[in-house]
Amino acid sequence: MTDYCIEINNLFAQATALGPQIDAARLDSIERRNLRWRREALYRRAEDLKGAAAAAFAELNGWHRARRSFLIRTLVRGGVHDGRDYWGVDVNSSYHYAMLDHAVYFRERQCPYRSVAIVGQPYNTSLAKAQAFAAEIGLAADAPTDVCQSWHFPGRCRMFCFTRPGTRVHFLHSAFASAKAA
Numbered sequence: 001m002t003d004y005c006i007e008i009n010n011l012f013a014q015a016t017a018l019g020p021q022i023d024a025a026r027l028d029s030i031e032r033r034n035l036r037w038r039r040e041a042l043y044r045r046a047e048d049l050k051g052a053a054a055a056a057f058a059e060l061n062g063w064h065r066a067r068r069s070f071l072i073r074t075l076v077r078g079g080v081h082d083g084r085d086y087w088g089v090d091v092n093s094s095y096h097y098a099m100l101d102h103a104v105y106f107r108e109r110q111c112p113y114r115s116v117a118i119v120g121q122p123y124n125t126s127l128a129k130a131q132a133f134a135a136e137i138g139l140a141a142d143a144p145t146d147v148c149q150s151w152h153f154p155g156r157c158r159m160f161c162f163t164r165p166g167t168r169v170h171f172l173h174s175a176f177a178s179a180k181a182a
Helices: 004-024 028-060 072-076 096-098 125-135 176-182
Strands: 064-065 103-107 115-120 140-142 158-163
Touching: 004 028, 028 064, 028 103, 028 115, 064 115, 072 115, 072 158, 096 125, 125 140
Parallel strands: none
Antiparallel strands: 064 103, 103 115, 115 158, 140 158
């Protein structure tokens, strides 16, 4: 089983380690260009792993990843369509927006493909704040037991899954916290 958190974090570490080498290389050199291409390839691989993690999470829960975002109110009412085609944040507060940072949207697998969950991956927040936000808008917030687990920046972002109350959420297993401590 793939541990997405560990793999994504390793790719980011490798890409970050290339920074000083890129800075040290001559500006117009082939070496510098090759190092930059290598760093971009690492970032692309990390993005691919983020997508794979979202797909595995969806599979584990019997959902599928939505191709488009949807509004919070669409999730609250268990709707299919919100009538608009823009960002999935419909709350007039930067605090609320922050809870849905790096959001990933999920729908039911069967027709009519109702909205079922939004995963937010904010920086510097707690489960209590996520649950307070969720309660305020009529949703539930769940989080993996490993506080370091996130697809966006493992160890830097928290992961919260916002659903309608009563929706059971299963999280992918990760050994990231124990690997990070070692």
